[in-house]
Amino acid sequence: MEDHPHSPHLLIFPLPIQGHLNSMLKLAELLSLQGLSITFLNSHHSHKRLLRYTDIHARFAQYPGFRFKTFSDGLPDDHPRTSHQITEMFDALYLSARPFLKKMLIDTLPPVSCIIGDGILGFVPDVAKELKIPLIHFRTVSACSIWAYFCIPLLIQAGNIPLRGRHQDMDRLITTVPGMEAFLRGRDLPGICKDNDINDRIFQFVLDATLKSSEVDVLLLNTFEDLEGPMLSHIRTKKALEELLIDLRPPVSCIIGDPILGFVSDVAKELKIPLIHFYIASACSFWTSLCTPDVIEAGELPLKGYEDLDSLITTVPGMETFLRGRDLPSFCRPNDINDPIFQQFMDWILKSSETNALILNTFEDLEAPILSHIRTKRFSFDRNYQGFTFSPYITKLCSLKEKKIGHLNPMLKLVEFLSLASLNITFLKHNHKCLLRYSGIQARFAQYPGFRFKTFCDGLAAHHPRTADRPIEIFDGMNLSARHFRAASFWATLCIPDVIQAGELPLKGNEDMDRLITAVPGMETFLCGRDLPGFFRANDIDDPIFQLGMNRTLKPSSEADGLLLNTSHNADHISHAILYEDVYLIIRMFS
Secondary structure (H helix, E strand, O other): OOOOOOOOEEEEEOOOOHHHHHHHHHHHHHHHOOOOEEEEEEEHHHHHHHHHHOOHHHHHOOOOOEEEEEEOOOOOOOOOOOHHHHHHHHHHHHHHHHHHHHHHHHHOOOOOOEEEEEOOOOOHHHHHHHHOOOEEEEEOOOHHHHHHHHOHHHHHHOOOOOOOOOOOOOOOEOOOOOOOOOOOEHHHOOHHHHOOOOOOHHHHHHHHHHHHHHHOOEEEEOOOHHHHHHHHHHHHHHHHHHHHHHHOOOOOOOEEEOOOOHHHHHHHHHHOOOEEEEEOOOHHHHHHHHOHHHHHHOOOOOOOOHHHOOOEOOOOOOOOOOOEHHHOOHHHOOOOOOOHHHHHHHHHHHHHHHOOEEEEOOOHHHHHHHHHHHHHOOOOOOOEEOOEEOOOEEOHHHOOOOOOOOOHHHHHHHHHHHHHOOOOEEEEEOOOHHHHHHOOHHHHHOOOOOEEEEEOOOOOOOOOOOOOOOHHHHHHHHOOOOOOOOHHHHHHHHOHHHHHHOOOOOOOOHHHOOOEOOOOOOOOOOOEHHHOOHHHOOOOOOOHHHHHHHHHHHHHHHHOOOOOOOOOOOOOHHHHHHOOOOOOOOOOOOO
16 A cells, blocks of 8 residues: 655554454544554454454555554464463563564654554553654543553552452442542452452553553543543643643743642642642631641531531631631531542642742731731741742732632732733633633733733533532542541551561461561551551562552652641551651641
């Protein structure tokens, strides 16, 4: 077949089994309709079956830029190639396909412009990176399935996998996959998660391939927005913000973020960009939210019913004589403090203690006593950062004496103040069509040459109403949930090197699950092998999941400016007594 000499040349490389081939052939057909040159790479064995049982030649004969190319999958012709021999298939494929792919990419004319590789083929990103060819990962399963794969480290850490028995855990609710907490059961997890051994080679192979999908140029999913919108939003939102901040020119010097967008703190920290939180509600509201852990500890939350709405809340300094249950911010009035929405809001609020500065939407004459309490609270602000000096609280900068509705209006007013100081401002919004349509926003900011709008996808379908009665869908679209550790779990994790040194890890088998672990101070009399965090129950300390647990917990926590533990004195009194003195629970930071 004749190539189009001036069109991009794409190489499509599926895993050569029926389900993956069908999906990627359909993708090849859609791309061929655009006049692109396509080389479709398939194994000899699978291609023979396509020729024998389908009309594959007739189907693609109409596309002059399309051609097949085949290679040996490394197995003898009489090999059954069924799911029972999947390990042999992957081993043979790796040994035969990797060198073939590299040689083909070097020799092919016209040269390949881009590879669309099956996301399950973990060696393709290595070859693409070596030859500096752009790579798109195509995952042939649903977005829900992919999101579950991405969350496998969280599932292991929470002890949700491996499933302990063949049937007993199948109907148990899995609460560690953001967006599916209310309905995902053990039986709904991808097949590899139902194995009783997370050290299984296929499990490790698929996990490694999935984690590599975060490194590729583009991730292509076999789904559509109306079918899996919430899951797509989880996958895309954080990645989009990271890419935008990296690509902006001139580079971003500082971010002013709404604290309700918890993922902004994570991205700012990851990219080492100074962060200021702008809290749009009153100082009283912020102070009450900040003191909520103390209110819980005093037993004044959760509210038991309507009768508690008028009860006095005495644990918020400066408001002891007048604050009632009904005056608390709405998210602080749950009947259950384990409510996921309550936990999510608290996580966002507490992240304000990790920022470089905090801007409050108020002024001194209105809320001076409360501002005094906030200023005396112990925070770990880094006020000198790469040439910037931050005040701990900036109140006069945005002295908004009129009450504004929503989050956009106060932040636009703040932007106006900053623009008057001739700063370069990029205002990030998911879509500002409403602003353009119903306000004079362009005329208002045209006078500031350093100001510009930048938009991004908020992870919701275009027809979604985005109204106040559907906040959870909006937040799910904008945020990725954070991981939470209890203090006991964290303390056990910190002691893992001592447990290894004492010869109590790795666990040798099932008989070690009930053996006492005596190298964790304070837990010597009751901690068993099965009680250790899931990461550390491997049979081999060189296991990649074991090492992932060590690298993701020990190193980042020792380098952080503060340590935030998701617990209370009553819940974790044992581990709290053990942890070093300058670690405080909930919002108390160490210096």
